[in-house]
Amino acid sequence: MSKLDAGRLSYDESKHELAVRGVLADYVVNEALQMGADAEYVKAIEKLTADSDAITTKGAIKDVRTTLPGTPADFALPEELVKSSDKAAAFPIHWDPATKELSVGAHIDAPTKLKLISAGATSEWRHAVTSLRDKSRNGSVAGFWLFLHFLLATIAELCLSPVGLSMVTKLAPARFASLFMGVWMLASSIAQYVGGTIGETWGEISPLAYFKLFVASSIAGAVILFLLVSPIRKLMHNTK
Secondary structure, rough: EEEEEOOOEEEEOOOOOOEEEEOOOOHHHHHHHHHHHHHHHHHHHHHHHHHHHOOOOOOOOEEEEEEOOOOOOOOOOOHHHEEOOOOOEEEEEEEEOOEEEEEOOOOOOOHHHHHHOOOEEHHHHHHHHHHHHHHHHHHHHOHHHHHHHHHHHHHHHHHHHHHHHHHHHHHHHHHHHHHHHHHHHHHHHHHHHHHHHHOOOEEEEEHHHHHHHHHHHHHHHHHHHHHHHHHHOOOOOOOO
């Protein structure tokens, strides 16, 4: 069984069955479609991407071309890359189905490369992945939960910041109070960095393990603070 997105999207080869837990994100759809593309096709797109770095507006090289092997019978360029009804080209690209030659007239950035690789997936695989994505969206929750999340986070920040600064002024030596207030702000920035690092693990570990990190760290912090209540009170310069 093959897995993507830390096991949220899985494919059972014995049953030829796709399954997803939660809402299937667009970036996971792109990764899944890339898995359905021919290996030689992917190599050709990667080579074309590297060659496109030589294209400049004033240079001698105006475009680069390559033959795409392994394209499915119904291969077509992504709609967002081809000319629209008003003939305004979204991206200078041309596909010749007779010769299977693809030419581009501009540098291929990472998002365009992903779209081109995804286009190499077979129609059956594309239909299966996109259908699963559409069905998974039925499990989306209301935007109220996002509002509630930021509301609770903001209230917590408003409660924590003034109390923390007050504790700093009470615990720090009088002549170093301003310095330690700066240290308090520095500690907050370090905490934000750590939080961002944990956030980067989303998609690499399972959702259960991801949220366990926050539960475990919150419990550990609460226990440590509870144990420090009495010693901290004794260090507050006899203030309450």
